[in-house]
Amino acid sequence: MRAAEVVPGRPEASRVVDRPDPDRPGELLVEGLLVGMCGTDVEIIRDGFGVLPPGRDAIVPFHESLGRVISSPTPEFAPGDLVAGVVRRPDPEPCAACAVDAWDFCRNGKYTERGIKELDGYGMQRWTVPPKFAVKLDPTLGDAGVLTEPASVVAKAWARASAAAERSHLPVRSVLITGAGPIGLLAALLGVQRGLEVHVVDRVTDGRKPDLVTTLGATYYSDLAKVTADVDVAVECTGVAPLIWECARRASVTVLAGIAGEHDPVPLDPSVFDGIVMGNRTVVGTVNAGLPDYRAAAEALSEASRPWLHGLITRRLPLDRFTDALAKEEDDVKVVVDLT
Template sequence: MRAAEVVPGEPAASRVVDREVGPVDGELLVEGLLAGVCGTDVEIVRDGFGRLPPGRGHIVPFHESLGRVIGSPTPDFAPGDLVAGVVRRPDPEPCPACAVDAWDFCRNGKYTERGIKELDGYGAQRWTVPPKFAVKLDPTLGDAGVLTEPTSVVAKAWAQVSAVAARSHLPVRSALITGAGPIGLLAALLGVQRGLEVHVVDRVTDGRKPDLVTTLGATYHPDLAGVAAEVDVAIECTGVPSLVWECARRASVTVVAGISGEHTPVPLDPGVFDGMVLGNKTVFGTVNAGLPDYLAAATALSEASRPWLNGLITRRVPLARFTDALEKEPDDVKVVVDLA
């Protein structure tokens, strides 16, 4: 079988190699179908983010997965089942969060992650995964099952929003999503599924993104001018500092789901903080997801329109040229690597 391999921070070292992957006791043996590509993968290859497996010079990339079970040690999974693999593994100590399988809240940073930190990812034609870290998908999802991991991230965000709203007696009726990339669009999907009035802001004025938002039943805006001054929830998916503060100004609950990578100070109106204090507002960050979020993501995808989900996958790159998937093209939403 074939697999991608990369060296963090050394793009020229990227390659496709032959690897033998056979059954592992207690784990599912999976035929890799697709691997989704996101900004983290680009940061690993180009900027040196991530960490190699101990004693290894390369790591198999990609943490967004879709595969089909070949062999299973448990009746919970059967050959032919469509599955996605969980990314993070709990730390070995474990910390208070990892001790209760809330590894996405790991407190000591000793977790590992498939395709990112010390563990090979899912960019291979075969991979194995413990049943505990596999999610069975609706077989009718087909290729859209590769959206499970990014959907789990926003499922976690919405779960946290619900918890904050409940304890602060906030009726959630409207949502602002900034950024119409995969995370933003999937956040909008879950907002629409909750029956909310959803507004999505992105700077592009035509093409796939406005159409995807409109088809979903949400409202698309090329800027914030057309969005109400107050909304119940904002999910900020761009990492642009000015948008983070604008969301905090407008929303009772703001989720920061994007990372800018920029460290230049940004002028801030102190009134934003006054509004947060006087309005009992909440701003929190989120990353990764736990198993309940993956299960919620699988349910959300199973209930979504198949044509709409398939419309998010805008480019397929063969495994032999997987580095092409790291180059962004103007109309990209979700790019996938075809492992077959």
């Protein structure tokens, strides 16, 4: 089989190699169909983020997966089933969170992640996965099944927002989403599915992103100042500090799903801080996802419009040209690599 390999921080060393088919008794054998490129993959390849498998000088990238089962050790899965693989694995000790399969809340940092931290990813034509870490997908999803992992991140964000709102006795009627990338658009999808009034803000003024938002029945803005509606929940997907503060100022519950990275410090308006305290507001971060979130994501995708989901996939590259996905093109939403 053929597989992508990368050396973190050395994009020029990226390549496609021949590897033997994996053989791990007790695991599903899966034909890799598609993988999605996200910002984490770019940070690994370009900037050196991530951790190599022990004793290795390269790692197979990609954690957003879609595959078709070839063989299964359990009747839960059958040949031909569409599946996505879970990214994170619990730490070996385990910590209190990993001991109850809440590895997305790992407390000691000793978890591993496929394609990111110490484990090969899904960027290969054949891969295996323990049944516990595979999620069966609606067969009618087709290529849109590759959106399962980012949708799981969004499902977890909504779970955290819902828990905070319930604790605060907050009836959630509206949501503000900042950023119309894959995470923001999927957050909008789940908001619409919940019957909420959805407001999405991004910098672009026309093209695919505004169209995808309005097709959902949500409202699109290219300027946050134009959002005058009251919002109960905010899902911040950009990591841009002024937007973070503005979300925390406006919403009773804010979920931070974007990474700021290295930027110059931005002062915090004391009125925002005072508003959080005096308003009993909640600001939480979220990263990765657990099994309940993957299952919720699979259900949300199953219920979504197929044309709308396929509209998120804006570019498709062959495995031999997977590094072309590093360069973002105008109107890109989700770029995928075809492993077949």
